[in-house]
Amino acid sequence: AQSVAQPEDQVNVAEGNPLTVKCTYSVSGNPYLFWYVQYPNRGLQFLLKYITGDNLVKGSYGFEAEFNKSQTSFHLKKPSALVSDSALYFCAVRDMDSNYQLIWGAGTKLIIKP
Amino acid sequence: DTGVSQDPRHKITKRGQNVTFRCDPISEHNRLYWYRQTLGQGPEFLTYFQNEAQLEKSRLLSDRFSAERPKGSFSTLEIQRTEQGDSAMYLCASSLEGLSDTQYFGPGTRLTVL
Numbered sequence: 001a002q003s004v005a006q007p008e009d010q011v012n013v014a015e016g017n018p019l020t021v022k023c024t025y026s027v028s029g030n031p032y033l034f035w036y037v038q039y040p041n042r043g044l045q046f047l048l049k050y051i052t053g054d055n056l057v058k059g060s061y062g063f064e065a066e067f068n069k070s071q072t073s074f075h076l077k078k079p080s081a082l083v084s085d086s087a088l089y090f091c092a093v094r095d096m097d098s099n100y101q102l103i104w105g106a107g108t109k110l111i112i113k114p
Numbered sequence: 115d116t117g118v119s120q121d122p123r124h125k126i127t128k129r130g131q132n133v134t135f136r137c138d139p140i141s142e143h144n145r146l147y148w149y150r151q152t153l154g155q156g157p158e159f160l161t162y163f164q165n166e167a168q169l170e171k172s173r174l175l176s177d178r179f180s181a182e183r184p185k186g187s188f189s190t191l192e193i194q195r196t197e198q199g200d201s202a203m204y205l206c207a208s209s210l211e212g213l214s215d216t217q218y219f220g221p222g223t224r225l226t227v228l
Contacts, residue, residue, distance in 0.1 A: 032214060043118075043205055043219040044157070051214040090156050101147065101170070102217060104156030 002027045004093050006105035013081045013112050021076040021108045023091030032094035033074040034102065035065055037087050044090065050074060061085070081112045116140060118220035120206050126226045127196055134192045135223045139208030146189050147217060148181055149205040157205055163189060164211065196227045 003026045013019045025031055032051055036044040048059025055067045065076045076089060088109050092102040119138045127133050139146050144165050149157035160179065161171045165186040178196075183189040193200055203224050207217040 034216070036219075041224070043120075043221045044207075046216055046218060049214070049216060092156075101159045101162060102157075104158075106156050107154070 002093055002095050002097070002103050004091050004103055004105040006089075006091055006108045008108050009106075010109040010111065013110070015083055015112050015114050016080055019078050019081045019085070019110065019112070021089050021091075021110060023074045023076065023105060025072050025074060025091075025093045027093055027096070029096060031072075031074075032096070033065075033067065034092040034094075035059065035063070035074075035076050036090045036092065037061075038090065038107075039087050047076070047089075083112045083114055086110055086112045118206055118208050118218055120204075120220040120223050122223055123221060124224045124226075126228065128228050129198060130195055132192065132194045133196060133225065134190055135204055135206075135225075137189045137191070137206030137208075137220060139187070139189070139206070140218060141187075143208035143210050143218075144186065145209045145211055145215065145217075146183055147207040147209075148189070148191050149207065151203045151205055151222070152201075160191070160204075193225075196225075198227045201225055201227045 005024045034049045035047040038044050048057050050057050050067045058064045088107045090107045091105040095101050095103050121136045146163040148160040151157045161181045163183040178194045181191045203222045205222045207219045209215040209217045
């Protein structure tokens with residue numbers, strides 16, 4: 001069975017510092033990986049995805065993610081955090097066995113302190 | 115705005131009542147998904163349409179839940195005889211068919227069952 005894990009419930013970062021939100025996955029075959037962000041009482045916004053190719057994927061709002069096949073990880077990163085980046089971040093993997101639905105991690109709350 | 119829209123944004127109902135939610139996907143998208151999300155959790159897959167065909171329904175979905183997409187455009191999700199445990203955010207997403215398609219989410223409908 002395919003799964004996604006986000007090992008940190010919450011990440012605290014000072015404004016201007018780099019941030020990393022961790023995600024590991026377990027799939028059979030090649031993974032299709034996604035990051036979404038959710039602001040309070042809002043739907044999910046797509047940030048970026050990895051399908052194939054370059055292991056470093058660039059996305060919206062200055063975010064990027066690094067795909068590491070040997071470590072089965074897809075960590076979300078940003079070189080310099082903004083207070084407005086504070087939100088809930090979800091990692092997801094495409095379920096290739098079940099009509100392409102997304103399997104989601106539990107989410108990581110990112111808090112950027114001024 | 116050409117994004118996914120959902121109506122209503124909020125719904126408060128009494129236990130035992132029926133409720134219906136509507137989702138309007140991005141116009142050229144032929145795939146449509148319904149998810150449920152409870153506080154602090156990742157989205158939980160409910161059902162999926164490709165055009166007007168409902169291709170998959172979660173085993174976790176009770177018979178009180180039904181969804182339609184009669185003309186392959188908008189979709190409705192009905193919950194009959196609501197229970198307090200149905201209180202959640204109901205999210206709709208749409209995508210354009212493809213192995214690496216990206217799901218774009220609406221703002222969600224927050225259901226509170228009293």
